[in-house]
Structures are given as C-alpha cells and as structure tokens.
Amino acid sequence: MSQELRPHIIRLIFLILLQVLILRQIQLGDDWLRFAEILIYPLVLMMLPMRWSPAIIILVAFVTGLIIDLFYDTPGVHAGASTFSAFFRPVVLRIISPRAGYDPKQQLTRATFGMSWMASYTAIFLFVHILIVQILTVFTFYYWGELLLRTGLSWILSVVIILLADIIFNPKS
Amino acid sequence: MINLLYFLSRYGGLLTFVLLELLSVYLVVRYNQTQRDIYLNSSRYYSGILLEKTTQLRHYASMAEVADSLSKENATLYNRLYSQLAITPRDAEVDSLLSPFEFIPARVIKNSINQPNNNLTLNKGELDGVQAGMGVVLSKGVLGIVRNTSPHFCRVLSLLNSQTFISAAIRRNNAFGVIHWDGLSPNVVVLEEIPKHLDIQVGDTVVTSGHSSVFPPGLEIGRVTNYYIPSGSNSFRIDVELFVDLSRINRAYIIRNRYWDELQSLETTESK
Structure with missing residues (x-):
C-alpha cells in the first residue's frame, strides 16, 4: 500500500510547492493578460488511482484545494473547484474512455494510454476545474465576458504547461 | 461506525461531494470580501423583491x-x-x-402595541407643518402625541406609552381627569383624578376634554367598563375600553392648532 501511495504523496507535495511558491508569483502582463493564471496542481487530482472510492478522491481533492487556498488567500475557491472536478472526474474518464475500457489497476498516465488520450483528459478536466475556479472568484454571471476571458486564458496556458511538464519529466514512450 | 465508513466509501461519492462543495461555497462567501459583498447584495436584492411582492399582496388583501x-x-x-x-x-x-383645528391626514408606517412604551411613525413631517407636541387622532379615538419630527416623518408617542398623559372627560357630566396607560392590555386605558363625589356609570363615553391646545374637545376615546376608588384615595380609577383596536390602524390625522405658535409663545413667556 505504502509503495503504491508514495508517488502520489511525493507528487502532491511537489506540485503544491511548485504551484504556491513559483507559479503563484508569475504575472504575465499588466493588461488583459493579468487574468491568466497557471494551475498545475490539478494534475495531482487527475492522476489519483482509479480504484479509490469516489468519496476518498473527493476528500483528497478538497484538502488539496484548501492547502492551495491557504497560500492564495482565497478560502474556499480552489477547495470548491477541486471538489467539483473530483466529483466530475469519472464522467470525464468515461467520455474519453479507450476502446478496451479501463482496468482499475491501470495508472492514469500518458505512458499507459498515449498522448492523445492524455491531451484530451487534461483539456476537459482543466476546463471544468478552471471554470469553477473563475466562477467562484468572480462570483457573478453579470460580467460573463470577463469570466470567459479569465477561464479561456488560464485554461490554454495551464493545459500547455501541464502537457509540457508531463513530457519533460516522464519521457518514457 | 465501521459500517458507516464502509457505506460512505462505497456509496458516499455524491454525499461527500455535496457536503464539501457546500462547505467550500460557505468558505468563499464567509472569508472573501468581494464574494461576500456580492452574495449579500444579491440576496438582499432577491429577498427585497420577495418582501415587496408579499407586501403588495397583503395590501391588496386588506384593500376592502x-x-x-x-x-x-x-x-x-x-x-x-x-x-x-x-x-x-x-x-x-x-x-x-x-x-382653530386643522386635520392633516397621515399614514401609519410603523406601529407597535406590545412594548411597555410604544411608539409609532407617520409619513408626515415638518414639510407638512407637523411639530412636536401636536396631537394625533383616529376617526374614533386618540392615538398619541407627536414626539419629534424629521422633514418627511414624525415619531408619535402612542397612547399606549407610560409617558403619555391626555386630558379626558366623561361626556355625560363633563367630569374631567387624565388618561394614561397602565401597560397591561392594549385596548384598555385608565382614567384617573376624577373626584369620588361625582357620578360614574359603566357604559359612559369618555371624550377629550378640550382643556389643552392639543386636542379639540369632544373626540370619542372609549367606554367605561369598570371603576373603583383605591383605598385612601379621593378619586376614581376608571378602566376605559378603547373604541379602536390600535393594532389594526393604518391611517391617522395629525391635529394642527392654527394658533399653535401664538399659544406656545404666550405660555412660555408666562412661565418665565
């Protein structure tokens, strides 16, 4: 069990540190680009083992989000988004299910399912996650233009960064 | 306990999600200033709409x-x-x-009857010529005395207030005394200081006495329901049942004495 758990814990700690110590400081521009936020910690939630029960995954996601909120000084925003996307994760997985279906023992990585699967998984999962983050941040649908701009910019940047990081740090296949 | 945990881990995905999501939104609203303001403003907006609609409905229902x-x-x-x-x-x-009396119609916008000292707010103020000290009456009864005013509103010391004392008389024989409220029942006031040699009967009508510049004489207030002489006293203590249920009023008339200023200045020079 601890053998199986160790990579997840290490990934969790590493990505949270990366998120709050480095990515939080990055501001891309003064103009409309300032809305762009790079989120890399959702990768932790994406890669949690499939055979864990939904309740455990949602709980882990909530705690992860709370830790991020602690450093971003936005109590509840990332926790709420993480909870939502963790709940939504099985739906995303079903949408992009490979022809042979999933085996609960398989790891949810690019090495297992290939590049195009990884790209669509990241894209859909992050879109849901970032949309909820921005809704909870803006907290009104009145300025829906700003909401869409924030979501779109952050989404594109985060997907690109996550896929790049995955390719650089796991150059297996 | 083990069973509960098993149940949660097996089927509790939705439950966990709903609980934690609600907790998150609560945190967002509770600890983020911007989101808190938006939440409070929009909830006030929607509850305001709801309250306004129900008030309209209530007004409509009581229209007849x-x-x-x-x-x-x-x-x-x-x-x-x-x-x-x-x-x-x-x-x-x-x-x-x-x-010399002029009636200013007004609407009661705030009323209470269940406090030891009750006050009302009416929708007429200084701009309509209302001044502190003026009397307020109903079509059948006395409501109180204006306590202070703003440009558009005035606060009224209700008859049901321990600070209100109004000069009143028995219509049949003009025996006069002072009315005040003992704080017990919202439709019974007490008439005192009528000497014990006078004749009082249950059912007598009590009216304003006219011994002041505040109320015109002869306005009906209520009916005598009970009277007795407290031991060691020289005067009656008379229970007067009001003609009007003060909890159900919505319109009143403020009484303006045309010679108010003159009388005030005369009385103040005299007391100096």
Whole structure:
C-alpha cells in the first residue's frame, strides 16, 4: 500500500510547492493578460488511482484545494473547484474512455494510454476545474465576458504547461 | 461506525461531494470580501423583491377593509363639517376663530402595541407643518402625541406609552381627569383624578376634554367598563375600553392648532 501511495504523496507535495511558491508569483502582463493564471496542481487530482472510492478522491481533492487556498488567500475557491472536478472526474474518464475500457489497476498516465488520450483528459478536466475556479472568484454571471476571458486564458496556458511538464519529466514512450 | 465508513466509501461519492462543495461555497462567501459583498447584495436584492411582492399582496388583501374605514372616516368628517357650517355665523372672521383645528391626514408606517412604551411613525413631517407636541387622532379615538419630527416623518408617542398623559372627560357630566396607560392590555386605558363625589356609570363615553391646545374637545376615546376608588384615595380609577383596536390602524390625522405658535409663545413667556 505504502509503495503504491508514495508517488502520489511525493507528487502532491511537489506540485503544491511548485504551484504556491513559483507559479503563484508569475504575472504575465499588466493588461488583459493579468487574468491568466497557471494551475498545475490539478494534475495531482487527475492522476489519483482509479480504484479509490469516489468519496476518498473527493476528500483528497478538497484538502488539496484548501492547502492551495491557504497560500492564495482565497478560502474556499480552489477547495470548491477541486471538489467539483473530483466529483466530475469519472464522467470525464468515461467520455474519453479507450476502446478496451479501463482496468482499475491501470495508472492514469500518458505512458499507459498515449498522448492523445492524455491531451484530451487534461483539456476537459482543466476546463471544468478552471471554470469553477473563475466562477467562484468572480462570483457573478453579470460580467460573463470577463469570466470567459479569465477561464479561456488560464485554461490554454495551464493545459500547455501541464502537457509540457508531463513530457519533460516522464519521457518514457 | 465501521459500517458507516464502509457505506460512505462505497456509496458516499455524491454525499461527500455535496457536503464539501457546500462547505467550500460557505468558505468563499464567509472569508472573501468581494464574494461576500456580492452574495449579500444579491440576496438582499432577491429577498427585497420577495418582501415587496408579499407586501403588495397583503395590501391588496386588506384593500376592502381600508376602503371601508376610509369611507367611514369620510362620513365622520362630512358630518363634522356640516354641523360646523350649521352653527357658523355669517361673519367669516369668526369662523376661523370657532375652529382653530386643522386635520392633516397621515399614514401609519410603523406601529407597535406590545412594548411597555410604544411608539409609532407617520409619513408626515415638518414639510407638512407637523411639530412636536401636536396631537394625533383616529376617526374614533386618540392615538398619541407627536414626539419629534424629521422633514418627511414624525415619531408619535402612542397612547399606549407610560409617558403619555391626555386630558379626558366623561361626556355625560363633563367630569374631567387624565388618561394614561397602565401597560397591561392594549385596548384598555385608565382614567384617573376624577373626584369620588361625582357620578360614574359603566357604559359612559369618555371624550377629550378640550382643556389643552392639543386636542379639540369632544373626540370619542372609549367606554367605561369598570371603576373603583383605591383605598385612601379621593378619586376614581376608571378602566376605559378603547373604541379602536390600535393594532389594526393604518391611517391617522395629525391635529394642527392654527394658533399653535401664538399659544406656545404666550405660555412660555408666562412661565418665565
């Protein structure tokens, strides 16, 4: 069990540190680009083992989000988004299910399912996650233009960064 | 406990999600200033709409009752007007001397009857000529005395307030005393200081005495329901049941004495 758990814990700690110590400081521009936020910690939630029960995954996601909120000084925003996307994760997985279906023992990585699967998984999962983050941040649908701009910019940047990081740090296949 | 945990881990995905999501949104609203303001403003906006609609509905439901009481009041006013016209001499100057009181119609926008000291708010103020100390009456009864005013509103010391004392008399024999509220029942007030040698009967009508510049004489207040002489006292203690249920009023008349300023200045110079 601890053998199986160790990579997840290490990934969790590493990505949270990366998120709050480095990515939080990055501001891309003064103009409309300032809305762009790079989120890399959702990768932790994406890669949690499939055979864990939904309740455990949602709980882990909530705690992860709370830790991020602690450093971003936005109590509840990332926790709420993480909870939502963790709940939504099985739906995303079903949408992009490979022809042979999933085996609960398989790891949810690019090495297992290939590049195009990884790209669509990241894209859909992050879109849901970032949309909820921005809704909870803006907290009104009145300025829906700003909401869409924030979501779109952050989404594109985060997907690109996550896929790049995955390719650089796991150059297996 | 183990079973509960098993149940949660097996089927609790949705439950966990709903609980934690609600907790998150609560955190967002509780600890983020911007989101908190938006939440409070929009909830106020929607609850405001709801409250306004229900108030409209309530007003609509009581419309028939309001119309009834208005027509009754109109009738009373017409009666008063014509009876006065009948006794008015032809000389116009004397006319204004005969009736120095002017009625300002007002709406009750806040009322209470269940406090030890009750107050009301009416929708007429300084701009309508209302001043502190003026009397407030109903079509059949006395409501109180104006305590202070703003440009558009005034606060009224209700008859149901321990600070209110109003000069009143028994209509049948003009025995006069002072009315105040003992704080017990919202439709019973107490008439005191009527000497014990006078004749009181249950059912006598109590009216304003006219011994002040605040109320015109003869306005009906209530009916005697009970009286006795407290031991060691020289005067009656009379329970007076009000004609009007003060919890159900929505219109009142503020009484302005045309010679208010003159009387005030006269009385203050005298007391110096």
